[in-house]
Amino acid sequence: MIPLLILTPAILLAAIGAAWKARPVHAALLLALCLSLVGCLYVAMGAHFIGLVQFSVYVGAVAILIVFSLLITRPSDDDEEKVRRMKTGMPALACSLPLLVMLGFTMFKQSALLEAPADEPAMSLKVLGEILFTDYAPAVLAMAVLLTAVMIGAALFAREPSKKPEPPSDS
Amino acid sequence: MNPIAISLTASAILFALGLFAVLSRRNAILVLVGIExxxxxxxxxxIAFWRWGGADAALSGPLFVLFSIAxxxxxxxxxxxxxxMAFRHTRSNDLNRLDSLHG
Structure with a gap:
């Protein structure tokens, strides 16, 4: 309970920064912080393996990929972003605030009906591996195919287009 | 306060913040940040329902998260x-400039 009370506000503060900061690199670094704090929360909840996967995939790969993409591309001007956000911020708030109220109210009401079990559910890596490669084996194979296709597709999208050789001049 | 109420409320706020980022940002990479x-x-x-839901769901929650992360x-x-690829064409990440498609 105590890690939850400490980590939850920190996660939300980092997420607010990621959603609000005008400078793109700051927003991306705050996203990395938010993702790593979510990983810590998973560990605190007893899902140690998922926390490890969160660190290695989200923080180690996705967040760093986003930071490098920002470094490769030229981010737009901060002042321009601030002016634009004044125009887009209010409609975005008008869309997300009712959703937040609805989700928060529903979840809060429903969660009051659930009683927290006294003992932490066991998450054995051996059992997880057995389930993954027996009951969920088709899903694991489908995921492997998807990731291979994504790897090839991303490489094809991101590569520099080859320049066509100029035809030799007649002169 | 029930721990599941705290984590579900936090998750609702996180989702709303992501939606806000998706709708308010014009930089395409920062829209991706909101989706994340x-x-x-x-x-x-x-994970919260797996930990505090109390159902006999074995490891369904962590397995779903594993696939979701992939x-x-x-x-x-x-x-x-x-x-x-779009940046190479328009020299900008601004979504407002990506308003035309060329075959």
Whole structure:
């Protein structure tokens, strides 16, 4: 309970920064912080393996990929972003605030009906591996195919287009 | 306060923040940041229900999160590759400039 009370506000503060900061690199670094704090929360909840996967995939790969993409591309001007956000911020708030109220109210009401079990559910890596490669084996194979296709597709999208050789001049 | 209420409320706020980022940002990469926040909110729900839901669901929550993380990684890789390709054409990440398609 105590890690939850400490980590939850920190996660939300980092997420607010990621959603609000005008400078793109700051927003991306705050996203990395938010993702790593979510990983810590998973560990605190007893899902140690998922926390490890969160660190290695989200923080180690996705967040760093986003930071490098920002470094490769030229981010737009901060002042321009601030002016634009004044125009887009209010409609975005008008869309997300009712959703937040609805989700928060529903979840809060429903969660009051659930009683927290006294003992932490066991998450054995051996059992997880057995389930993954027996009951969920088709899903694991489908995921492997998807990731291979994504790897090839991303490489094809991101590569520099080859320049066509100029035809030799007649002169 | 019930721990599941705290984590579900936090996940709702995280989702709303992600939606706000998606709708308010004009930089394509920062829109992707918002999508990642929304995906994390969903994952947090799965783990919270597994931990405190009290159902006999074995390891369904962590397994769903495992697959969700793999799909999120794939989505980020393809999304950023498309953004890089668009950047080569328009020399900008601004979504307002991506308003025309050429065959």
């Amino acid at each position: 926040l929304m995906l994390n909110a969903a994952n947090l729900n799965f 799909i999120a990684a794939a989505e980020a890789a393809v999304g950023l590759a498309i953004i890089l």
